[in-house]
Amino acid sequence: MSLIRPPRSSLDDLKPELVDLERRLFLRGSLSLGALTMLTGCNLVEGNSVDKALLAMSRWNDKVQAWLFDPNKLAQTYTRADITTPFPFNAYYGKSRAPAVDGAAYRLEVSGLVSDRKSWTVEELRALPQESQITRLICVEGWSAVGEWSGVRLGAFLDRIGADSRARYVGFKCADGYYSGIDMATARHPQTILALDFGGGALPREYGYPMRLRMPTKLGFKNAKHIAALFVTNDYPGGYWEDKGYNWFSGS
Amino acid sequence: MSGDAKPKPVASEPRKRRAIHSSIVRLTHWINAAAMVVMVTSGWQIYNASPIFDFKFPAWMTLGGWLAGAIASHFAAMWVLAINLLVYLVYGVVSGHFRRDLLPITPAGVWRDTRAALAFRLPHALGRYNAVQRLLYAGVIALIVLVVVSGLAVWKPVQFQTLTWLMGGFDSARVVHFFAMAGIVGFFLVHILLVMIVPRTLAPMIVGGTAPEATP
Structure with missing residues (x-):
């Protein structure tokens, strides 16, 4: 993996442009200038050293952000008048390729460090206490949009399935092949919900039907859509974009 | 030579004159310059992912290769920039550099x-x-x-x-x-x-x- 080289998979929405050799050399040269100020003894000849330095800093930034995270600090909430319409679509594929999940056949699989591994239907999830929020989703690209989501508070759900409260991470696997994970403190934040509704109705297909993670304390790409499986773990869960170089914690 | 005392130097020994730019000013200046180049050029790449205005920065002027590389560069160099700035600001106030040279x-x-x-x-x-x-x-x-x-x-x-x-x-x-x-x-x-x-x-x-x- 190279952090400063775009991934080779097709990226309909992010469209990172392929870079020509000349520019690559320029980037290496100018990046090294920055790396030089960060690191002593950085081997500028070894091509991978810049990536390594940047990844080490990204892991350091994960720790700093976990330390900065206040479990009781709430993100700003908005009124219905502030809602962004149309709400932007964003994924690693085009809108037409968003998965069509069969809600009747859907089962949320639960695994890992939990005492109750039973799977959940949409109806069972809807029967749990629902919470609503109108919050700002901030994309890693820089744009932001206000939307209304409601669903089950993840912290309450973790209690219900008997999750190990000392476990470090909650991981998610999605129907579209996407995967991600979050720290336990964020999972238990009062505004972190397993959203079933968007804008007052069931989540539309392209916005994550039948269930997505919604938390205003992390960037948009951490808010996994079409969640098919949830697991509690002490092993670093990585993520689709995170494994390509995006900062893992990505807290707001 | 007899015991004549050598003539005492009278004001011929120059007083210690300060440098035009002290070592801390010079060091923080160049660290800031390097960190700022990384911050600005990686920032342009980040800007290009979702432009605020009706233009993008030419790709060759940007750093990081793509958005993730730019963000990683930006959030690495930010530590250099911010710590260096803090050192400079504290020095500027404590040493009298701001009062003496900027005011x-x-x-x-x-x-x-x-x-x-x-x-x-x-x-x-x-x-x-x-x-x-x-x-x-x-x-x-x-x-x-x-x-x-x-x-x-x-x-x-x-x-x-x-x-x-x-x-x-x-x-x-x-x-x-x-x-x-x-x-x-x-x-x-x-x-x-x-x-x-x-x-x-x-x-x-x-x-x-x-x-x-x-x-x-």
Whole structure:
């Protein structure tokens, strides 16, 4: 993996442009200038050293952000008048390729460090206490949009399935092949919900039907859509974009 | 030789004269320059992912290769920039560097020196800033503080929500961050141009130089 080289998979929405050799050399040269100020003894000849330095800093930034995270600090909430319409679509594929999940056949699989591994239907999830929020989703690209989501508070759900409260991470696997994970403190934040509704109705297909993670304390790409499986773990869960170089914690 | 005492040196031994730029000023200046180049060029790549205005920065001017590389570069160099800035600000206050070299900045002085500069009659004395220089240097320091504060507001709009609120909200904090960058880049261009016009100012920022005797 190279952090400063775009991934080779097709990226309909992010469209990172392929870079020509000349520019690559320029980037290496100018990046090294920055790396030089960060690191002593950085081997500028070894091509991978810049990536390594940047990844080490990204892991350091994960720790700093976990330390900065206040479990009781709430993100700003908005009124219905502030809602962004149309709400932007964003994924690693085009809108037409968003998965069509069969809600009747859907089962949320639960695994890992939990005492109750039973799977959940949409109806069972809807029967749990629902919470609503109108919050700002901030994309890693820089744009932001206000939307209304409601669903089950993840912290309450973790209690219900008997999750190990000392476990470090909650991981998610999605129907579209996407995967991600979050720290336990964020999972238990009062505004972190397993959203079933968007804008007052069931989540539309392209916005994550039948269930997505919604938390205003992390960037948009951490808010996994079409969640098919949830697991509690002490092993670093990585993520689709995170494994390509995006900062893992990505807290707001 | 008999026991004649050697003539005592009378005022011939020069008093220790301070450098035009102290070692801390020189060190923080160049660390800031390097970190700022990384921050600005990676910031342009991040900007291009979702432009605020109706233009993008040419790809060859940007750093990081793609968005993730740019963000990783930005959030690595930010530590260098911020810690270096903190060292400089503390030094500037404690050592008297700000009071001695940047103050006072008076409207009358700036007006006088601006007219002189535009008429190419402004002396560029080493070790002593004219009023226009003081204004520009104090201004760019303020802009760097602003770019850091607005950057924190964009990075952590929940944890640092008071900062984000002060910036007028998340979207507005991005705009403030952008214009603070634009001001710094504008300063940089003028700064480089003036160093090219008055090249003897460059060496003291590298090796220190010797300041002229203070005028009474």
